[in-house]
Amino acid sequence: MRFDDSKPKTQNPKLRIAALAGGVGGAKLAHGLQAVLPPGALSVVVNTADDFKLWGLHISPDLDTVMYTLAGVANPQTGWGLAGDTWRALDMLTQYGRDPWFRVGDMDLATHVLRTQLRHEGRTLTEATANLASSLGVRSHLLPMCDEPVETLVETAEGTLNFQDYFVRRRHADTVTGVTFEGIDSARPTSAVSEALGEVAAIVFCPSNPIVSIGPILAVPGMLGLIERSRSVKVAVSPIVGGAALKGPAADMLHTLGHEVSPVGVASLYAGLLDGIVIDRVDAALAPRIEELGIRVEITDTIMNSDADRQALAETVLHFCGTLGAHIEMERAEV
Amino acid sequence: MRFDDSKPKTQNPKLRIAALAGGVGGAKLAHGLQAVLPPGALSVVVNTADDFKLWGLHISPDLDTVMYTLAGVANPQTGWGLAGDTWRALDMLTQYGRDPWFRVGDMDLATHVLRTQLRHEGRTLTEATANLASSLGVRSHLLPMCDEPVETLVETAEGTLNFQDYFVRRRHADTVTGVTFEGIDSARPTSAVSEALGEVAAIVFCPSNPIVSIGPILAVPGMLGLIERSRSVKVAVSPIVGGAALKGPAADMLHTLGHEVSPVGVASLYAGLLDGIVIDRVDAALAPRIEELGIRVEITDTIMNSDADRQALAETVLHFCGTLGAHIEMERAEV
Numbered sequence: 001m002r003f004d005d006s007k008p009k010t011q012n013p014k015l016r017i018a019a020l021a022g023g024v025g026g027a028k029l030a031h032g033l034q035a036v037l038p039p040g041a042l043s044v045v046v047n048t049a050d051d052f053k054l055w056g057l058h059i060s061p062d063l064d065t066v067m068y069t070l071a072g073v074a075n076p077q078t079g080w081g082l083a084g085d086t087w088r089a090l091d092m093l094t095q096y097g098r099d100p101w102f103r104v105g106d107m108d109l110a111t112h113v114l115r116t117q118l119r120h121e122g123r124t125l126t127e128a129t130a131n132l133a134s135s136l137g138v139r140s141h142l143l144p145m146c147d148e149p150v151e152t153l154v155e156t157a158e159g160t161l162n163f164q165d166y167f168v169r170r171r172h173a174d175t176v177t178g179v180t181f182e183g184i185d186s187a188r189p190t191s192a193v194s195e196a197l198g199e200v201a202a203i204v205f206c207p208s209n210p211i212v213s214i215g216p217i218l219a220v221p222g223m224l225g226l227i228e229r230s231r232s233v234k235v236a237v238s239p240i241v242g243g244a245a246l247k248g249p250a251a252d253m254l255h256t257l258g259h260e261v262s263p264v265g266v267a268s269l270y271a272g273l274l275d276g277i278v279i280d281r282v283d284a285a286l287a288p289r290i291e292e293l294g295i296r297v298e299i300t301d302t303i304m305n306s307d308a309d310r311q312a313l314a315e316t317v318l319h320f321c322g323t324l325g326a327h328i329e330m331e332r333a334e335v
Numbered sequence: 336m337r338f339d340d341s342k343p344k345t346q347n348p349k350l351r352i353a354a355l356a357g358g359v360g361g362a363k364l365a366h367g368l369q370a371v372l373p374p375g376a377l378s379v380v381v382n383t384a385d386d387f388k389l390w391g392l393h394i395s396p397d398l399d400t401v402m403y404t405l406a407g408v409a410n411p412q413t414g415w416g417l418a419g420d421t422w423r424a425l426d427m428l429t430q431y432g433r434d435p436w437f438r439v440g441d442m443d444l445a446t447h448v449l450r451t452q453l454r455h456e457g458r459t460l461t462e463a464t465a466n467l468a469s470s471l472g473v474r475s476h477l478l479p480m481c482d483e484p485v486e487t488l489v490e491t492a493e494g495t496l497n498f499q500d501y502f503v504r505r506r507h508a509d510t511v512t513g514v515t516f517e518g519i520d521s522a523r524p525t526s527a528v529s530e531a532l533g534e535v536a537a538i539v540f541c542p543s544n545p546i547v548s549i550g551p552i553l554a555v556p557g558m559l560g561l562i563e564r565s566r567s568v569k570v571a572v573s574p575i576v577g578g579a580a581l582k583g584p585a586a587d588m589l590h591t592l593g594h595e596v597s598p599v600g601v602a603s604l605y606a607g608l609l610d611g612i613v614i615d616r617v618d619a620a621l622a623p624r625i626e627e628l629g630i631r632v633e634i635t636d637t638i639m640n641s642d643a644d645r646q647a648l649a650e651t652v653l654h655f656c657g658t659l660g661a662h663i664e665m666e667r668a669e670v
Binding site: 055056057086089097106109117132136 | 442455456
C-alpha cells in the first residue's frame with residue numbers, strides 16, 4: 001500500500017497548480033485541469049465538512065466525487081457515485097429496516113468500507129484518501145482540506161440540520177438562514193495542503209458552492225493565510241451562471257444569506273483573495289462591476305457538458321492565470 | 336429496532352427445542368426444525384469461533400449461514416451467502432488492491448456493515464444478531480455461543496493458521512494436527528444461551544463438524560455444565576455418513592486427530608452428553624457399537640437435499656427425542 005502519495009512529488013513549483021473544490025462542479029473542472037497538466041502537477045484541496053457517518057462508515061461525499069471523477073469512473077448521469085453501480089447492498093440494508101435515504105451503490109460501498117477501515121487503523125483522512133486514490137490510478141494529489149472532523153450545520157426554519165440531512169434527505173428544500181462549520185476551530189490545513197498551496201503557480205477556486213463547498217475550506221484556521229501568502233495567481237470560476245447555480249442550492253443559499261446571486265456576489269465573497277474570475281458569456285455585462293472590486297475578469301463558456309468542455313475551460317483558466325502572471329506549462333495528457 | 340428478541344419468549348419449556356449448530360449442515364437441520372415447530376420454539380446456539388475481521392468488518396460466517404437459511408434467503412447452490420447475490424463491491428475492493436479471497440456478496444456486505452456498526456455502538460454480538468435476524472423475519476432465536484471473541488486456530492505442517500485462512504483461503508487442503516480456541520477461557524455462555532439450554536425439551540447437536548463447529552460451543556467454559564444439568568433429551572445427528580463428511584473437512588480432521596471417521600467416532604466425541612444419535616441408513620451396521628457407549632441410535636436418511644428432506648429429518652429427530660422421553664409438540668408452520 002502506498003500512503004506516501006499525499007505529498008506532492010518534487011517538481012518545479014512554477015508548474016504546479018492547486019484547485020479548491022467541493023463536489024460535482026469542482027470535480028469537473030479539476031478533471032479538465034488534470035487532463036491538460038502534466039501528471040502529478042495538480043493538487044486538489046477538497047471540502048470535507050460534508051463528511052458524515054452512515055451505518056458506522058466514514059463517508060466523504062466531495063472527496064469521493066472528485067476521486068471518482070479524476071479516476072474516470074464517475075457516474076456521468078448524476079456526477080456523483082460510480083458509473084454502472086448497482087444497489088443490492090442498499091436493498092439489503094432496507095430489508096434490515098434501514099432508511100435508504102443516502103444512495104450508496106455497491107461499488108461505492110467498498111470505498112466507504114475501506115476508508116473506515118483505514119481510519120480505524122489509525123490512518124489520517126489524508127493518508128486514507130491517498131491510498132484509495134492511488135489504487136484507482138488518480139494521477140493528481142487529492143487532499144482533504146484538513147484531517148480533523150468538521151461538520152457543516154445549516155440553519156433553517158425547521159431548525160439546525162446536518163448538511164447531508166438538508167442536502168440529500170430533505171433535497172435542499174429548506175430556506176437557509178445561516179451556516180456554521182462545527183469543529184472548524186480545531187481544524188488546521190494538513191502539511192500536504194500547506195505544501196500544495198505554498199509552492200504553486202496558480203490556485204484555482206473551482207465552480208463549487210462558495211458557501212458550503214469552498215466556504216469550509218477557506219474557514220479552516222490558517223487556510224486564508226496560506227492562500228494570501230502564496231505567491232501564486234488566484235483565479236475563481238463562477239458557479240453562478242445567468243443568476244442560477246448549475247447544480248445544487250448555491251443560488252438559493254446566496255440569496256437567503258444576503259448575497260447577490262451572480263458572479264458579482266461570488267467575486268465579493270472571495271474579494272481580497274482573487275486576482276481574477278472566469279465568468280460565463282451570459283454574464284458578460286457584469287464584468288465592469290467585478291473589475292471595480294479589483295478583480296480581473298475572463299469571459300468564456302463555463303458550462304461543462306463533456307470532457308472536451310472541461311478541458312477547454314481548464315485551458316482558458318490556465319491561460320487566464322498566465323496573463324495574470326503565472327508561468328504554466330500545459331501538456332495535454334491522455335485522459 | 337428490536338433488541339429484545341435475544342431472550343426466548345416465555346412459553347411452556349417442554350415445547351422448546353435448542354439446537355447447536357455450525358455452518359451449512361447445521362443450518363439445514365435447524366431450518367427443518369424451525370419448519371416443524373411452533374414459531375419461537377426453536378433456539379439455535381451457533382459457533383462463533385470462525386468469526387473474523389475483514390476490511391474492518393465483523394464477519395460471523397456460521398451465524399450468517401444459519402440466519403440466511405432460517406430466513407429462507409440462503410444461496411441454495413453454495414449453502415452460504417445469499418440467493419441471487421452479486422459481487423460488485425468485491426470487484427471494487429479488488430480494484431483497490433485488496434485480495435478477494437473471502438467471497439463477500441453485495442447483499443451479504445450489508446449484513447457485515449450493520450453487525451459492525453451495532454458492535455461499535457456497544458451492542459453485544461447477541462443483541463446485534465437478534466436485531467439482524469428479526470429484521471429478516473427469522474422466527475427462531477439465533478444465539479451466538481458467547482459474546483466474547485473466540486478464534487479457532489488450526490495446527491498444520493505449514494504452521495498455525497487462522498480458521499478462515501485454513502478453511503477458505505487455503506481450501507482446507509492442509510493436514511490438521513491440532514485445533515485450539517484462542518480466547519475460550521474468557522468466554523461464557525450468554526444469559527440467552529443459558530436460558531435456551533436450561534428449559535427445553537431437547538437439545539439437538541446438528542450435523543456440523545464436531546471438532547471446529549460444535550467443538551467450540553462445547554468448549555465455552557460452563558457450556559458442558561449447562562447441557563449436563565439440563566433435564567432435556569440430548570440427541571445428535573451424525574455429520575459423517577458412509578465414512579465421509581457431506582461438506583467440509585470434518586472427515587479428514589477426525590482422521591488426523593485420531594478419531595474414527597464414522598458415527599461411532601462422532602458419538603465417542605459426544606459420549607457422556609448424548610442420550611441418542613441419528614445416523615444414516617448406510618451406517619446402520621455401526622449401531623451396536625454406538626449402543627455400547629450407552630447412546631441410543633435412530634437410523635434414517637440423513638442427507639438433506641431439499642426442504643422436504645430437512646423437515647423429514649427434523650421430524651425423525653424430534654420423534655426420536657420423544658421416544659427418549661421428551662415431550663414435544665410439533666406444528667408444521669408455513670415455511
